[in-house]
Amino acid sequence: MTTPRAVIAAYFAVLFVLHQDFWWKADATLVLGVLPVSLAYHAVWTLFVAFGWWLVGRYCWPSYLDEADRATDTPPAPPAARPPR
Amino acid sequence: MIPVVILGSYLLVLIGLGLVSARYFRGSSADYFVASRSLGPFVLFMTVFGTAMTAFAMVGSTAETFEHGVGTYGKLASWSALVHPACFFLIGLPLWALGKRHGYVTQIEYFRDRFESPGLGYVLFPVLAGLLLPYLVIGLLGVGSVVGGVTVGAFPEAFAATRGAVPPWLTMAILSGVVLFYVFIGGARSAALVNVFQTVVFVGMGLLAFWLIADSLGGPAAASAAAKPAKAIREGNIGELEFFTYWMIPLSVGVFPHIFQNFLTARSARSYKLLLVMHPVAMLLAWLPCILIGFWATGATLPGTGTPVVPPGGSANAVLGLMVAKLTSPVVSGLVAAGVLAAISLDAQFIAMGTMFTRDIVVHRFGAARFTDRDLVRIARGFIVAMVALTYALTFLETRQIFALGTWCFSGFAGLVPLLLAALYWRRVTRAAACAAVVVTASVWFALFAASDFGADRKFLVGGMLPVATVFASCTVTVVLVSLLTSPPSAATLAKFFPSNPTTPCPAN
Numbered sequence: 001m002t003t004p005r006a007v008i009a010a011y012f013a014v015l016f017v018l019h020q021d022f023w024w025k026a027d028a029t030l031v032l033g034v035l036p037v038s039l040a041y042h043a044v045w046t047l048f049v050a051f052g053w054w055l056v057g058r059y060c061w062p063s064y065l066d067e068a069d070r071a072t073d074t075p076p077a078p079p080a081a082r083p084p085r
Numbered sequence: 086m087i088p089v090v091i092l093g094s095y096l097l098v099l100i101g102l103g104l105v106s107a108r109y110f111r112g113s114s115a116d117y118f119v120a121s122r123s124l125g126p127f128v129l130f131m132t133v134f135g136t137a138m139t140a141f142a143m144v145g146s147t148a149e150t151f152e153h154g155v156g157t158y159g160k161l162a163s164w165s166a167l168v169h170p171a172c173f174f175l176i177g178l179p180l181w182a183l184g185k186r187h188g189y190v191t192q193i194e195y196f197r198d199r200f201e202s203p204g205l206g207y208v209l210f211p212v213l214a215g216l217l218l219p220y221l222v223i224g225l226l227g228v229g230s231v232v233g234g235v236t237v238g239a240f241p242e243a244f245a246a247t248r249g250a251v252p253p254w255l256t257m258a259i260l261s262g263v264v265l266f267y268v269f270i271g272g273a274r275s276a277a278l279v280n281v282f283q284t285v286v287f288v289g290m291g292l293l294a295f296w297l298i299a300d301s302l303g304g305p306a307a308a309s310a311a312a313k314p315a316k317a318i319r320e321g322n323i324g325e326l327e328f329f330t331y332w333m334i335p336l337s338v339g340v341f342p343h344i345f346q347n348f349l350t351a352r353s354a355r356s357y358k359l360l361l362v363m364h365p366v367a368m369l370l371a372w373l374p375c376i377l378i379g380f381w382a383t384g385a386t387l388p389g390t391g392t393p394v395v396p397p398g399g400s401a402n403a404v405l406g407l408m409v410a411k412l413t414s415p416v417v418s419g420l421v422a423a424g425v426l427a428a429i430s431l432d433a434q435f436i437a438m439g440t441m442f443t444r445d446i447v448v449h450r451f452g453a454a455r456f457t458d459r460d461l462v463r464i465a466r467g468f469i470v471a472m473v474a475l476t477y478a479l480t481f482l483e484t485r486q487i488f489a490l491g492t493w494c495f496s497g498f499a500g501l502v503p504l505l506l507a508a509l510y511w512r513r514v515t516r517a518a519a520c521a522a523v524v525v526t527a528s529v530w531f532a533l534f535a536a537s538d539f540g541a542d543r544k545f546l547v548g549g550m551l552p553v554a555t556v557f558a559s560c561t562v563t564v565v566l567v568s569l570l571t572s573p574p575s576a577a578t579l580a581k582f583f584p585s586n587p588t589t590p591c592p593a594n
Contacts, residue, residue, distance in 0.1 A: 015167065016167070019163065019164065019332070022325060025318060030306075033306035035377075038159065038317075039159075046162070046368060049167045049365045050362050053361035053362045054362045057358040057361060057362065065354035
């Protein structure tokens with residue numbers, strides 16, 4: 001596994017583990033007086049997930065798909081149907 | 086009467102969008118089934134997001150938070166924000182490439198080729214269609230219930246039995262007719278355009294309701310301060326193991342036939358980049374307002390009185406409707422109801438059913454050479470008409486069991502993910518393993534479903550975990566064990582699906 005892929009895979013693995021925020025499971029504090037702390041945590045966690053997918057698109061995108069795109073830019077015809085009558 | 090006018094206008098817009106998209110319909114089956122694989126990043130994102138979301142994102146999330154606290158966001162929305170894009174990237178993208186390379190339009194076409202088994206399709210079709218039907222029935226029932234709730238008193242003489250509300254049978258018939266209209270004339274292209282509009286409406290109306298309700302309760306801080314602290318935490322509302330195993334539920338998007346077909350509509354691989362990044366952000370925008378409305382409902386009182394907005398003992402599913410109706414205006418009630426309708430997208434499911442029947446049963450059984458391209462579109466349209474009629478008829482059955490079955494459908498689809506992942510990434514997986522996995526997954530799913538008294542036991546868990554964990558594990562073990570005990574796939578199949586140079590165009594196409 002190349003370095004960017006390994007780093008991004010590790011990033012998602014850490015996010016997966018951090019989803020289980022048991023340390024706040026009984027904490028009713030309201031962040032900014034509005035959001036329960038666990039809910040605020042998960043909202044921020046969601047944004048970190050979006051950032052992770054941006055990293056995927058930027059640093060470990062399967063570029064062979066783009067190349068295959070250029071090689072087959074005509075959509076394949078449906079299988080051997082007869083021409084319209 | 087105002088909500089009726091707003092909902093009627095919303096349905097007219099759908100019909101108008103269907104007519105507009107029909108002008109671009111090219112008449113071919115490729116256009117009808119997968120919009121000629123021509124959708125760009127923005128439309129792909131809006132279509133996939135709109136299709137993956139259900140009415141649960143608005144009505145259910147509010148109800149669940151009201152009953153079980155704000156952990157609802159963590160167990161459903163944030164897991165989906167991670168797992169859905171993972172499915173798009175690890176399953177959707179490779180399947181899109183394979184679909185483009187080999188001309189696949191349905192999952193079954195791929196499975197038949199990958200596992201060298203024409204018969205596998207006849208096993209998979211009833212399983213996939215059988216799990217999809219209750220999903221459609223729930224969508225229609227949801228529409229009937231929402232419209233009934235916001236139109237009470239609109240037609241006191243015509244519909245006295247429902248206190249003047251538009252009766253569910255009529256609402257469902259009208260919506261079925263509208264969906265059938267735009268799907269019939271434009272197929273996947275119509276559905277894509279309608280889904281873009283629906284996604285804007287459903288996210289926008291959630292935010293609007295949030296803003297106005299917060300204002301009515303004295304601002305977000307006052308509303309949160311009045312809410313029950315017991316609903317601000319997870320302890321006492323959901324077990325830690327149960328909370329964890331919710332990550333498996335969103336895996337179902339990797340196997341949903343209609344999402345699979347959405348994957349294939351992309352113009353290029355690059356179209357997926359926006360979908361991956363924006364899906365989690367859209368999840369946050371769509372879910373957070375509704376979660377907070379559900380949380381606030383636990384302590385909300387009518388301004389100037391001490392009367393609770395949600396009366397004690399009331400149905401949790403009515404929470405969003407009550408909060409909007411009692412704290413905002415009839416116009417907003419109508420707009421939010423339109424938002425709920427927009428979240429209930431049935432078009433992609435109907436198109437997927439029509440496509441599977443046409444390609445996986447009719448064409449496979451009688452041969453492609455017997456049909457013109459226009460014949461294929463006609464067959465798909467005919468089957469879609471039959472499915473819409475069947476779905477409508479099923480709404481008249483006893484609803485409790487259908488609702489229960491619906492929640493179990495997600496577990497059934499998610500349970501098949503190990504097979505799909507193995508097909509894409511494991512050269513050693515065999516035809517026997519695929520057949521065994523489908524049978525074992527369906528059997529385990531049904532056994533657990535029966536053990537839960539066919540869904541009546543809403544808190545049914547296996548060892549503290551959701552039943553999907555057992556279904557998922559059964560499928561994984563079956564795929565691995567049976568593959569290792571049976572002969573590997575042929576060299577030709579491996580060369581086709583694991584080419585040494587994947588950028589080379591497929592010679593067959």
